[in-house]
Amino acid sequence: xxxxNLPEGLPGIRGPMAFRPExxxxxxxxxxxxxxxxxxxxxxxxxxxxxxxxxxLNDCFFCQNAHSGLAQHxxxxxxxxxxxxxxxxxxxxxxxxxxxxxxxAAAVHKGGKYVKPEHIERAKMEGASDVEIHDTVLIxxxxxxxxxxxxxxxxxxxxxxxxxxxxxxxRAEEGYANYSPHH
Amino acid sequence: xxxIKLPDGVPGVRSLAMFRPDTGKHLYDLVQVLLRGQSPxxxxxxxxxxxxxxxxxxxxxxxxxxxxxxxELYGEMSRIVDCAIHGGDTSLxxxxxxxxxxxxxxxxxxxxxxxxEHIEAARNAGANDRDIHDTVLIxxxxxxxxxxxxxxxxxxxxDDAIYAEMxxxxxxxxxxxxxxxxx
Numbered sequence: 001x002x003x004x005n006l007p008e009g010l011p012g013i014r015g016p017m018a019f020r021p022e023x024x025x026x027x028x029x030x031x032x033x034x035x036x037x038x039x040x041x042x043x044x045x046x047x048x049x050x051x052x053x054x055x056x057l058n059d060c061f062f063c064q065n066a067h068s069g070l071a072q073h074x075x076x077x078x079x080x081x082x083x084x085x086x087x088x089x090x091x092x093x094x095x096x097x098x099x100x101x102x103x104x105a106a107a108v109h110k111g112g113k114y115v116k117p118e119h120i121e122r123a124k125m126e127g128a129s130d131v132e133i134h135d136t137v138l139i140x141x142x143x144x145x146x147x148x149x150x151x152x153x154x155x156x157x158x159x160x161x162x163x164x165x166x167x168x169x170x171r172a173e174e175g176y177a178n179y180s181p182h183h
Numbered sequence: 184x185x186x187i188k189l190p191d192g193v194p195g196v197r198s199l200a201m202f203r204p205d206t207g208k209h210l211y212d213l214v215q216v217l218l219r220g221q222s223p224x225x226x227x228x229x230x231x232x233x234x235x236x237x238x239x240x241x242x243x244x245x246x247x248x249x250x251x252x253x254x255e256l257y258g259e260m261s262r263i264v265d266c267a268i269h270g271g272d273t274s275l276x277x278x279x280x281x282x283x284x285x286x287x288x289x290x291x292x293x294x295x296x297x298x299x300e301h302i303e304a305a306r307n308a309g310a311n312d313r314d315i316h317d318t319v320l321i322x323x324x325x326x327x328x329x330x331x332x333x334x335x336x337x338x339x340x341x342d343d344a345i346y347a348e349m350x351x352x353x354x355x356x357x358x359x360x361x362x363x364x365x366x
Binding site for chain 1: 188199203205209210213241242286290293302315317324326327330332336
């Protein structure tokens, strides 16, 4: 049971968002522009991977599975593939640029000051632009927020991982901005 | 020097909102509603939570700008801010605020560190669902901002007077996004 009285039957972040819609609105608009806006040189799949990875590092079950489901949809891959990426990105089947960006995300997860010039240099050498580096840091930072919101209120999450995979296509279509927690 | 090319001489999150106004807008909107919108916690109390979390995350820009805002908002009671953030002395705080700061500190570490006993202590001290929700979300949000601001190595002023000015502006005007840099 959650630590506060949330509306019934809403998993993960949905309960808190239904509890307080005025804060949910900018949170969802932020997610929409960061993760789903196609005017971005990082693909939706790549950005969802960053979110999934950071959620995995923060050990947030709901978030890592929800975003893995989306990543699998966009990248047309399966749970095992995304699991392999988040467990060991350096040896996964990823572009060198993505490996560098996930290195930055891992540092952000520990704390802003853990991002060192070497992380940035590596990303730039692999062709990452300033905007891509900015977005990687902000996505990683934002998931450090979302993960804490979800777990800090003791929300519940469906334990069956296939739930999130099955929901992937619908969630990809629906997006974040028009998101209704009651869906 | 910042990790990406940001507007010269502009500090902290402001430089980032100028670099990427479309994400900056939602970040400012979030903080405005979170720290100034309707809540059982006063703006002063909410700024204190923000500053406390930022101090725990070692982010000087965020700690000092929100401490300055808290001082302005606490007015005659401004001594409370330094005691709670730098001195560790929480005796000037209400029992409820003390319990909520404990929760905020746990959220800062990881959402899962919040345990039922922390919630119970807050409830015994008179905290309701909204107090707890807002505390968790503020702590989560600043866990994001601290990482964003330091993760890109934005400019951190070292002059206390600059933060004092920021505090006045934040107390009076709230959170208004800057004009885009047009770079």
